[in-house]
Amino acid sequence: MTTPTAPTLDTFLAQAREWLASVAPTRTERSWGQGTDSVTVFENWTEDEERAETDRIRAYERAKYDAGFGALTWSPEYGGRDLPTSYLLAFRRVEAGFDVPRRTEMFPVTQQLVAPTIAQWGTEAQQETYVRAMLRTDVMACQLFSETEAGSDLAAVRSRAVRSADGWRLNGHKVWTSGARVADVGVAVVRTDPDAAKHAGLSVFLVPMDAPGVTVRPIRQMTGGTSFNEVYLDDVELGDHYRLGPEGEGWKVALTVLASERLDSGALGLENADQAVELARHLDRPLTDLERDGVADLVTRSYVQRLTGMRVAASLVAGRDPGPEASVGKLLATDTMGRTSEVVRALLGPDLVADRGYWGTWAWTEHVLGAPGYRIAGGTDEIQHNILAERVLGLPKEPRR
Numbered sequence: 483m484t485t486p487t488a489p490t491l492d493t494f495l496a497q498a499r500e501w502l503a504s505v506a507p508t509r510t511e512r513s514w515g516q517g518t519d520s521v522t523v524f525e526n527w528t529e530d531e532e533r534a535e536t537d538r539i540r541a542y543e544r545a546k547y548d549a550g551f552g553a554l555t556w557s558p559e560y561g562g563r564d565l566p567t568s569y570l571l572a573f574r575r576v577e578a579g580f581d582v583p584r585r586t587e588m589f590p591v592t593q594q595l596v597a598p599t600i601a602q603w604g605t606e607a608q609q610e611t612y613v614r615a616m617l618r619t620d621v622m623a624c625q626l627f628s629e630t631e632a633g634s635d636l637a638a639v640r641s642r643a644v645r646s647a648d649g650w651r652l653n654g655h656k657v658w659t660s661g662a663r664v665a666d667v668g669v670a671v672v673r674t675d676p677d678a679a680k681h682a683g684l685s686v687f688l689v690p691m692d693a694p695g696v697t698v699r700p701i702r703q704m705t706g707g708t709s710f711n712e713v714y715l716d717d718v719e720l721g722d723h724y725r726l727g728p729e730g731e732g733w734k735v736a737l738t739v740l741a742s743e744r745l746d747s748g749a750l751g752l753e754n755a756d757q758a759v760e761l762a763r764h765l766d767r768p769l770t771d772l773e774r775d776g777v778a779d780l781v782t783r784s785y786v787q788r789l790t791g792m793r794v795a796a797s798l799v800a801g802r803d804p805g806p807e808a809s810v811g812k813l814l815a816t817d818t819m820g821r822t823s824e825v826v827r828a829l830l831g832p833d834l835v836a837d838r839g840y841w842g843t844w845a846w847t848e849h850v851l852g853a854p855g856y857r858i859a860g861g862t863d864e865i866q867h868n869i870l871a872e873r874v875l876g877l878p879k880e881p882r883r
């Protein structure tokens with residue numbers, strides 16, 4: 483159902499095309515051997531580059547928000563237009579035809595994970611301070627969830643917040659925090675009641691990343707880049723107005739963030755899979771039977787991934803929570819990424835590991851070394867399998883600590 487004032491989808495898309503054409507050139511098909519050959523999965527940026535690139539993407543996201551295309555499904559209160567999800571998905575399809583900046587992980591985290599969580603759990607003041615600002619990317623967020631002993635088992639976090647004279651004092655160590663170097667706010671899951679049952683003693687705080695006591699240390703990944711970091715919280719003093727959601731209900735708040743996390747991963751890896759198929763087409767030698775099999779398998783599986791993405795989209799459009807289908811989407815995405823690596827390894831052989839200066843060859847190291855990270859980020863493959871086993875197949879739940 484559209485709102486009474488909503489334009490028809492055709493009118494809306496015509497307006498969207500007109501606006502997009504005013505801010506970006508149309509995306510031309512990648513021609514083999516020309517332009518960038520980057521197939522990176524995690525960017526390999528210095529802090530200055532990360533900041534500059536984040537600002538470049540922000541400038542586009544702000545313009546989109548200001549033009550009325552940035553918060554389509556949100557209520558006017560947050561600068562949105564109350565449009566149905568089908569409009570959002572249609573906009574994304576049209577947007578993909580233009581050469582607009584590609585969002586890094588921080589953007590969906592800010593706009594699609596954290597902003598809705600604050601809208602759901604925040605006080606009126608928090609909603610006013612953060613939601614619009616995050617949708618417009620004036621304020622960027624990172625997830626201070628994982629710790630060295632608490633990843634899949636997030637409720638095992640040991641970082642603590644204790645009551646102090648002016649509110650709370652936070653201490654602890656978070657790890658694998660994507661985008662922490664440039665984020666303004668970190669959403670931290672911490673223990674506020676060590677005596678309560680594991681899931682009951684948690685609370686969530688919105689930690690200003692420039693607060694005294696917050697230290698960010700980049701972690702070098704095997705790709706050579708540092709897209710994630712360690713974050714130390716040493717006697718970080720926060721007023722109670724930084725607490726998001728009721729004290730002791732942090733697990734529910736965290737689940738709100740995590741529920742959105744898997745929805746966006748379904749299309750991951752498809753562009754690179756297509757590029758691997760192009761590589762096979764442009765090799766200056768015939769493929770072996772084994773290579774042909776690998777390429778055919780990749781093509782088939784990327785179609786299955788695309789179709790699954792459409793099922794998730796159809797559920798969203800129908801107003802249903804796609805639930806476990808999103809887990810299938812994430813698994814298919816990481817599988818496609820792994821198979822892409824296998825195909826390019828077979829096709830390129832030594833050219834994959836030694837840079838001989840040929841376009842579209844050595845660049846694949848960034849994919850091969852980055853892809854395994856996605857089997858872990860946003861819930862590991864094994865955890866996605868558990869979700870499917872328990873919620874779709876109805877198999878007995880595994881023992882919980």
Ligand SMILES: Cc1cc2nc3c(=O)[nH]c(=O)nc-3n(C[C@H](O)[C@H](O)[C@H](O)COP(=O)(O)OP(=O)(O)OC[C@H]3O[C@@H](n4cnc5c(N)ncnc54)[C@H](O)[C@@H]3O)c2cc1C
Pocket residue numbers: 624625626627628629630631632633634635657658659660661710855856858859860861862863864865868
């Ligand atoms: C690229 C990248 C970006 C990330 N960004 C962020 C971020 O911004 N913020 C943040 O908070 N975290 C982030 N993470 C961390 C990520 O959420 C965790 O790495 C992930 O949840 C797994 O936790 P862990 O590393 O502690 O592994 P563990 O949970 O210790 O798991 C180790 C192994 O055991 C398996 N395992 C664990 N439990 C089970 C089970 N019940 N059944 C079967 N197998 C199991 C896992 O699948 C895995 O293979 C990021 C990770 C990566 C790789």
